[in-house]
Amino acid sequence: MLGTNEKLEWIQLSLKYFLPELVLVGAFLILLLSSLVLNKGHQKKSIDWIALLLLMATLMASVISWNQTTANIPLFSGMLTQSTFAVYLKLLFDVAGVLTVLLSWKAYEYRKAEYYALVTCALLGAHVLVMSSNLIMVFLAIELISLPSYLLTAFVFSKKSMEGALKYFLFGSVASAIMLYGMSLLYGITHTFDFTSEVFAKAIYYQQTPFFFISVCLILAGLLFKIASTPMHPWAPDVYEAAPSPIVAFFSVVPKLAGIGILVLFCLAIDLKGNSSIRWYIVLSLIAILTLSIGNFAALLQKNPKRMMAYSSIAQAGILLIGAITLTNQGLQFMLFYATVFLLANYLVFLYIGHFERKSIVDMESYAGIGKSNAASSILLLVGLISLTGLPPTAGFLAKVFVFSSLWNSYEISGQGLYLVVFVVGLLNTVVSLFFYLKIPYQSFLKNGSNTVPSENSWGVNLLGFLLVITLLGLFFLPSGLMGWLNRITFAL
């Protein structure tokens, strides 16, 4: 046990690396206070700006800590670890946070300050989660993401969104309980919660038993719930359909990437640098194949764009997992490249789904003929969908090529047939995904709509959409810059 003085010293040393999270805590408090202090009129005018500035400040703080971080730094008595991997993911979360504010601009006015406060809180959870090196912190951080998420789902304040929120809550609490049970079993085996420690590694090295396998599977179940990956995915469509569009975009990116981040760290720990006698890559490969196939095939049947995107994001989680299977530096770097592109493309798509939703275009069929009345919006949306499919000339294509190249490389080195199966199944899934990603463009360009939708009030949306599209195209033609950043990242525990 540490003495009080040592603890204080830890805190004192850690705080300067904890800047982005402190800013987030501050932002959370300011937003809550402003919902109490500001009157309705003021709130309506200024709350978007306040939220945007606060999240921009967080992003800046994360950029600063990106520049500071070169190696792993333990924080707060080793509860958290600041690593390049974690900081890069935090950068992604903060970008997602800023985009969420932009997507919610001048919409969902009711209780807006609390809405942003909850987003900030979930962001804080994601930040802490990817830094965790202790199972207790993992649990706390996941709850910190989950609780605001349940509330945010209900923010449309309709019967449907209440239903979605309740479902999410019930599923979520069961998943947390399962994970907590797994953690307690694992503690019984290892006598430590710190999964990066020597003690942990030694303990599991000598106890590669079915009992250990089950306890890890229970923990994975909780993490897969956050990632919305098979077999823990069934909550996603209902929740996505119920929640406000910017929040869906947020859900489909931030908790997912945070979950992937901690999954990678945890898998690195239990893989024991390849010395584990339980071959975890088989488990991960099976999960990835199932996630990808179920997500894509289920998306084919959807009639609501948000439900379709829910299944799409399940399938995309499968590709992220494919990047993670091999647990090599290369694979994980490419997974982060994919994650970056996925974030941008997904926000682009939800930007327009939300935009059209406000013009009361909700079903797939009501997109008919939009291509004529809202040509620019429809074309930009098309680019987003093409990038999610992974066709050139968008960054989605390059990201896919990278992820699958690293998988091929692992096959080349190890000669494991399973990798090749994942490789072929994964790429063939692209054809399936094209079919449903084309559904919206199919309606908007090929079908003739009966209702005419005015295209006014869309220049702001289109400007943001255009910027995202330029980034997606730019990352295809000039990927070197981003890859240079990613090359800095190391994935040691």
Add this chain to the structure above:
Amino acid sequence: MHEYLLSLLIFLPLIGALIVLVLPAGTFYGRSIALLIALLQGLVFIFILAAYDTSLTGLQLAERARWISLAMGTWGEVRADYFVALDGLSLPLVGLSVFIFIIATISSWKVEKSRKGYFALLLVLNAAVMGTFCAQDFLLFYLFFEFMLLPMFFLIGIWGGARREYASIKFFLYTLLGSILILIVMIALLLSTKSSNDTGTVVHSFSITDMTNSANILSQSVLDPQRGLELFGISVRVWAFIFLFIGFGIKLPMVPLHTWLPDAHVEAPTAISVLLAALLLKIGGYGLLRITYPLFPDAAMQLSWLVALFGVISIIYGALAAMASKDLKRLIAYSSVSHMGFVLLGVASVTTEGAAGAVYQMVSHGVISAMLFLLVGVLYDRTHDRMIENYSGLSSKMPVYFSYTLLAFFASLGLPGFSGFMAEVMVFLGAFKSNGVNGLIHESFAIVATLGLVLGAAYYLWTLQRMFFGKYHFKSSTENTSLVDLDQREILMLLPLALITIAFGIFPQLLLNFINPFADSFTETVLQTGKAIQAIIRP
């Protein structure tokens, strides 16, 4: 000046597309700009011809600039270049593309529905086709190859016929399936080969030239013949060949992967049908000659009989299906399947005659099928009816139209004096010779394939008899259709095509001067490297 000719050819239409997009909607400028760009490309192509030296083999007019260069830690470096160049295979096809795009633009002159979008997409498609034929870097090739799909999807899906949505989705999914198979092999190749002139770190280059050189295969990589990795009892190299073969086979299209073609053709507007048949199908044959055979010559020598078999099946099945078609456009679509079978047979023989015949057939079919689809379009414009049984005795009502159709049909069925005859003769020569020279395919393939010629004559003559001979009769659903003969715009499109097919039929040297050096070196490299690699596998 001439070091930028190919870039000019590729980027002119993209600039044109941008101009069309920013112009106000509802004007007629779009089509004029599209035509202007197509004509400018014609001018550029004349410069290219002037700069091209037919006495040389290998790539000419090359342009190379660094595009992506990523340091990948343990992998070494991954590099993709903007690398475009022409050789005896690319040049005839680029020429064909330039020419067909001029014709297609004229043929689109009367498009009414959202003109701006139509011509912008047409120009984008133009750039993608040019890029595909010029690219010598696999990633660049793949980029253009995929980039063709989207404009084509919309061109069929928005401006097509009654079942256009079904046809466009089917086209997109089939082709994407093929390109995913190609992508799989591309990733494998990237990681299994290195660049020729790298020092120190390994450079994984996308350059097709580097990939073709078997000395560049990394040892202990998946595609290393010495490692001899197998999957389900079949060598990984053979798998790669099969994947590429299917990928390009879908595009070609070969039976049984052809089912998207009749639908796409029947639903597409005339100009798009012309482009589809004349250019997009050629990319399948181009891919076989440029990528599949040179990159996996050992597997090619094992499986050429299979390629030839599918070629013969396509020839016979396509001809039989054409004979059974009631819709004139469907008939011509199936005749395309039949004719592209000759390309497969020619490539499979790996002889100079066969390879040259395959390229010749691609150009010849490009010209003739363009003519055929234009002729169907002419009739459809007037009557909105393509059913063969509804017409008879048209020759008395539309004599000029009849003479062009007669010429196109005869050219297509391979009558001496037309380009199709030259191409098919060369393919047969190659296929007969193959068994004696390199033992790849048996003579019986060529013998069975000749049956395709007989069937071709049968369905074309039967169609002529049904539609043009006898007493004039037109069973129409709308009564007051006036069957007027060809107008000047239509003759302007058809006459050059007719002249070219005759010219290539009488003076084959016009084309063979370009093709022969390529065919020679293709045959030589495939046979030599193929044997060398096979010697490694089975010492």
